[in-house]
Amino acid sequence: MPDDLIFYTNPMSRGRIVRWMLEEVGAPYRTEVLNYEGAMKTPEYLAINPMGKVPAIRHGDAVVTECAAICAWLADAFPEAGLAPPPPQRAAYYRWLFFAAGPLEAAVVNRALGFEAPPEKKRMVGYGDFGAVMDALEGAVSGEGFVAGDRFSAADVYVGSQIGWGLQFGSIETRPAFEAYWKRVGGRAAWRRATALDDAAAGEGAPPD
Template identity: 65%
Template sequence: MTEEITFYTNPMSRGRIARWMLEETGVPYHTEVLTFGGTMKEPDYLSVNPMGKVPAICHGKTIVTECAAICAYLADTFPQAGLGPRADERADYYRWMFFAAGPLEASVTLKALGFEIPQERLRMAGCGSFGDVMGTLEKAVSAASPYIAGKRFTAADVYVGSHIGWGLAFGSIEKRQAFVDYFGQLSERDAYKRATALDEEAAKAMQAA
């Protein structure tokens, strides 16, 4: 597909995940930086994402929202980047990407909001307890393989790694050595460094405006 990609984001948002994924694919894209409560809620953008949230991408006439979906879509659409799962990686690729999008995201958000699920109601919550989520995530990144789906870096590492990196930076996940080591190797990737530099530059531009 040769249509241009338009990337809607804000440098202080989950858009950093999608930016990293875009940089990993190596495909060209155009960036539109939106403001919270401002351009994100205007009709033009609401026609892209009725939630009024970022990130989102438009690829020709195709619209994709939600970070995990964007990562998976880009991996599938640009197979030459080698970011999608091979047959023997598929189970762990999907398992941990959706674990991060579901239980991890939910439990971290609940904790940040100061909400603790009562012990007797944990079975009602798909994410379970924060402790169980942290323990499960630690096991996932402590496996014999260096990456979340095996011996090879994939889009699942972009997604899971972004959650861990953000959590370590802002204290929203526990600073366990397994998390530090896992994200440490990911943060050395050229695409991650490029994406981070672009987002830092965008953040400075917004502050100066």
């Protein structure tokens, strides 16, 4: 197995986002599946990610953590995959990739935990409120294209993952725009391969052919 690109993950984690991105890239990689209370807390892994969490990648001498950063890194490292627009055209790409990693994830997690900022404190949480985030997200994925234009990109891997999970588990509102967007991105061959690999690793399915 290749050692130039190593993927550290757990199938019951946000590592599923990175797995999808890796399958879109198409470069060979080696997977290290780590458990939460054991391998993630060892000195060896803490040297890779001091937070003791997954996902992370080691690409040559570079270590990258945080899903959005990994997606952006892989898109740049493997330009032949066509997963990032040319630099002068990246405004929407960066905007929605990091919107999903920041306001969207924070709003969804806080709502799941039962936290809602009082009206006078909304500016402190950055995203305002859950409804405002849903409205902004709906605007980003409305229409027939993708979040960064007419071509699928790494931003769609991240945004798509958030919407796909949210619709499945009820953590985002069910809106026609979200369902239509997930239908466009969720059936991709790379997503199917990634899901099969992670389901197999979690003992929920058979390994893919």
